[in-house]
Ligand code: ADP
């Protein structure tokens with residue numbers, strides 16, 4: 001999609017778990033070539049929102065438009081096929097397999113929660129094709145030197161970047177990243193930010209859930225703030241940093 005075109009639009013998304021309203025009339029949009037942060041205190045409903053957007057879960061009400069198509073309640077597989085790709089809050093790698101193999105799994109099962117190699121059942125041509133596709137993404141994120149290293153031997157920052165390489169395999173136009181900088185050292189955060197800026201410059205849209213405010217505010221174009229399942233603020237990083245409701249949510253809680 002052309003830069004600046006709205007590709008994702010959540011409209012009044014509500015998700016209730018029994019009596020708990022985890023997302024309450026949440027609306028947000030993301031444009032091609034934009035990095036949007038979704039922030040808020042623990043339990044605010046950010047991961048739940050990601051699940052509604054990516055087809056991992058179905059909203060109780062409301063809609064999600066992705067590239068103009070209503071996808072609320074559609075399968076994560078179908079949504080991934082349309083060009084939305086995500087990572088999860090906790091690293092989901094196969095530590096004894098190589099970096100390349102871990103990425104190839106992403107190329108094989110886009111959008112699924114994970115698959116075991118035994119379930120691949122691929123013929124040799126298909127396997128070779130997946131490995132070629134995976135190698136392109138490993139190079140794209142700068143992990144070429146680690147292609148044949150065991151994923152579990154990488155530093156946490158590299159594992160997060162590996163997860164992004166895996167997400168890139170389906171050739172997405174929108175990436176959803178759930179706390180990619182959590183637990184990373186400063187240098188690793190800088191490498192991650194650099195990668196995300198490069199993807200953005202290629203026209204990628206990125207929606208990122210992140211707690212590290214220095215990381216968020218220096219990287220993103222816009223910020224949406226959630227508290228208790230609701231949107232409490234939206235704006236440029238500078239506006240959000242001085243927004244009284246946001247300060248209250250983080251400090252007053
Ligand atoms: P965040 O990612 O902002 O920390 P979550 O979206 O994980 O918050 O959770 C929001 C709220 O929804 C929390 O109170 C959490 O316990 C609840 N919640 C999330 N998923 C479920 C579920 N599958 N069943 C019941 N409650 C859930």
Ligand code: MG
Nearest residue numbers: 046047048089
């Ligand atoms: Mg979360």
